Amino acid sequence: MQGVGGTLLGFLVFAVVLASLEVYRTAPDQLPVIPLGILLPILVGGIVLQRSHLLQRVIDAVPQSWLVAIQFYRALGVIFLILYASNKLPGLFAWPAGVGDIAAVGLLAPTVALAYARDPEMHRHDQRDSAGGQLMSKGGCNFDTEF
Numbered sequence: 001m002q003g004v005g006g007t008l009l010g011f012l013v014f015a016v017v018l019a020s021l022e023v024y025r026t027a028p029d030q031l032p033v034i035p036l037g038i039l040l041p042i043l044v045g046g047i048v049l050q051r052s053h054l055l056q057r058v059i060d061a062v063p064q065s066w067l068v069a070i071q072f073y074r075a076l077g078v079i080f081l082i083l084y085a086s087n088k089l090p091g092l093f094a095w096p097a098g099v100g101d102i103a104a105v106g107l108l109a110p111t112v113a114l115a116y117a118r119d120p121e122m123h124r125h126d127q128r129d130s131a132g133g134q135l136m137s138k139g140g141c142n143f144d145t146e147f
Contacts, residue, residue: 007048011041064120069113077101 015037018024026032049055077098084094 063117065113065117068109068116071105071109073106074101074109075106077106 018037024034024037049059077100080089080094080098080101083089084091084098
């Protein structure tokens with residue numbers, strides 16, 4: 001686990017150095033580079049996950065129901081609606097984000113986690129049967145896991 005902590009610390013230091021060098025600052029007529037700060041860690045994390053057997057074992061050791069239940073915090077998406085009500089966030093963003101986080105994910109997460117914890121085999125299917133699994137397989141990101 002020290003390797004994972006060191007990697008995360010290194011990434012944090014790297015991101016802070018880039019920010020202090022104003023790498024993310026752009027002029028109004030330039031393309032923004034902030035998406036690179038979002039996309040690159042996801043790509044690097046996917047590659048590391050695919051190649052690191054230790055990280056795969058750590059992730060496999062976490063019960064799936066825990067991974068679903070932890071999404072309960074997303075019920076805090078109500079903050080988007082509160083900000084909308086106080087005219088600090090546009091409704092075009094606040095309503096879908098707030099309602100989606102609260103209802104679709106946050107409040108349903110404990111229910112789904114409980115159902116999965118009671119009978120994990122009932123909810124098991126091959127990832128290639130799901131839309132996400134097909135997308136990952138076609139995109140060359142198949143991690144050979146089952147949900």
